[in-house]
Ligand SMILES: NC(=O)c1ccc[n+]([C@@H]2O[C@H](COP(=O)([O-])OP(=O)(O)OC[C@H]3O[C@@H](n4cnc5c(N)ncnc54)[C@H](O)[C@@H]3O)[C@@H](O)[C@H]2O)c1
């Protein structure tokens with residue numbers, strides 16, 4: 329056997345969906361994968377459109393070498409650092425609009441679906457998704473509020489948890505993309521308990537060697553103040569925390585949401601379970617917007633994404649910060665290594 333062959337270690341293969349072609353997704357992918365450290369760490373397969381990728385690299389003046397694979401079956405033979413799985417046509421004139429379009433939404437959805445298929449078949453070691461625009465996927469006829477819910481349904485699992493990490497904070501969400509007026513009725517003992525236990529399992533597996541210390545937020549001002557400002561704490565959060573403790577989870581709550589993130593930043597907690605999207609996303613993004621990563625827990629594969637959206641206001645200007653995308657890729661690689669496949 330030839331020595332070169334013997335020395336060649338198998339590399340992880342990370343799938344990356346391009347996201348909305350009119351947003352900053354293509355730009356942050358090209359910028360991230362231009363890094364030689366990332367190229368050393370894994371091989372990548374971008375699931376997207378060739379014309380969009382080429383025009384993005386050209387306008388950024390980044391020499392971007394990749395191999396096109398047209399069939400999913402080719403993927404098993406991928407050994408180049410970057411490949412592109414490209415089939416659908418996209419009119420480049422639409423990109424100039426820098427707005428939600430039905431065409432962009434259609435491709436965003438199809439690429440996520442392909443990425444999920446590849447991950448479920450075990451052809452990629454992790455899936456990293458570039459930002460999509462919810463309005464665009466709705467314009468294309470897909471009534472999904474975000475990746476999290478698409479991942480849940482196409483993976484055929486009942487419960488997923490959105491976890492965001494950044495800087496010294498980790499925040500999970502009991503509810504995700506719903507209107508504020510629906511939050512109270514969506515917080516149930518079952519939902520809170522499942523969020524706590526799923527986070528506990530995943531944190532131990534990927535992030536903390538010891539039992540994670542979990543804080544569970546109240547939903548009302550001052551965690552309800554003994555029922556003066558609402559009963560969700562007494563009726564739902566207290567019983568869920570009790571049940572979680574009985575299961576051996578080290579958790580505390582309800583902790584008032586106005587101080588819990590400060591305590592977590594000081595090192596008192598490894599994770600905060602928040603009750604609704606902005607309760608947890610505001611402190612996370614205030615603390616670490618540029619390097620935040622969104623992770624979907626509960627699906628049968630690893631999925632991460634940057635913590636920001638399509639940023640149409642800056643798309644095409646060459647100024648989008650790729651750090652959150654880089655972190656999402658590095659986090660996916662770290663998690664895939666924990667699986668022990670390389
Ligand atoms: N991962 C995802 O798919 C994801 C995440 C968040 C929002 N979204 C979606 O994206 C769309 C736009 O959402 P939005 O405007 O509320 O949030 P956004 O994150 O796209 O933009 C908010 C602000 O942050 C700036 N910004 C975002 N990313 C940046 C980057 N990498 N570098 C520099 N500046 C950056 C934007 O220019 C904008 O001013 C919505 O449809 C939303 O639902 C998708």
Ligand SMILES: N[C@H](C(=O)O)[C@H](O)COP(=O)(O)O
Nearest residue numbers: 474475476477609622635636
């Ligand atoms: N909640 C996410 C954020 O604020 O960054 C964002 O909406 C993306 O969610 P999905 O991964 O479900 O698309």
